[in-house]
Amino acid sequence: MGGFFEMGGYAAFVWPSFAVTTVVMIAIWVISRRNLRRAEAELKALENLSEAGNASRNQGNGAT
Numbered sequence: 578m579g580g581f582f583e584m585g586g587y588a589a590f591v592w593p594s595f596a597v598t599t600v601v602m603i604a605i606w607v608i609s610r611r612n613l614r615r616a617e618a619e620l621k622a623l624e625n626l627s628e629a630g631n632a633s634r635n636q637g638n639g640a641t
């Protein structure tokens with residue numbers, strides 16, 4: 578088991594690279610989720626605006 582963790586003498590290079598890769602992947606995931614939620618909220622706001630605009634236009638035309 579110790580040989581695995583030593584990585585043939587390259588552990589000082591391998592494990593930090595795994596750590597950096599993990600941190601970067603988590604950061605990308607967090608940023609993506611944040612941007613998705615922001616985009617979904619913006620879409621919902623635009624849909625609500627569109628529905629409100631359509632309702633006011635329909636009231637002016639006498640349509641229901």
